[in-house]
């Protein structure tokens with residue numbers, strides 16, 4: 569089963585993807601996490617992506633598509649994956665469809681987590697992340713020990729691209745380049761809108777319900 573989690577920056581894609589992948593045993597593939605890992609390890613891809621990420625812009629399609637293709641070709645993704653942050657442009661969506669078609673597969677479901685802009689800014693401003701990509705929020709999902717990950721105790725950090733100016737640009741870029749995917753997947757009958765303003769637990773329950781319905 570291939571599920572694409574769609575939604576603006578800060579909608580809760582990463583938070584929900586971690587919860588769902590644990591519950592459903594689906595591999596969580598986050599394009600943002602893969603880029604950040606490359607950045608940390610100073611790989612050629614990380615160096616190419618850095619300037620775009622720092623500005624809150626999208627990394628060019630050719631680099632992004634090649635990177636995700638490579639990830640989806642790995643054995644743990646052969647039975648499906650939960651895609652978080654990819655696709656983000658019509659070209660990426662077409663590339664994903666073509667890639668899956670080669671394997672005789674398709675995207676099965678596109679939950680679209682909707683959250684109004686003012687709330688996104690508050691969420692990203694209060695987000696703290698662990699080295700392994702676990703996500704917390706000072707108010708909505710605080711760690712048990714301030715500044716430390718609940719799971720491995722590692723220090724939490726704030727993402728460079730969560731600075732207010734960069735957040736504004738990320739939202740602008742989302743509205744310009746990613747929102748066309750809402751209609752793209754709606755026309756294919758794959759889109760299910762999820763109210764992302766509910767609590768983390770409630771959003772998770774709603775998402776699991778639509779995924780389980782698909783499995784029946």
Ligand code: AP5
Nearest residue numbers: 577578579580581582583599600627653691695705708768
């Ligand atoms: P990426 O890492 O994908 O960032 P994003 O899409 O902007 O999404 P975020 O990770 O910021 O938010 P999220 O929806 O996962 O929310 P989260 O769960 O953390 O991309 C970063 C950059 O990489 C891009 O700008 C681009 O440069 C590049 N990139 C990545 N993919 C690319 C692609 N395909 N093409 C080109 N470039 C690409 O939650 C946010 C906060 O809210 C947390 O603190 C959380 O605790 C809290 N929260 C979550 N849910 C709730 C809730 N229901 N109620 C209250 N608080 C909540």
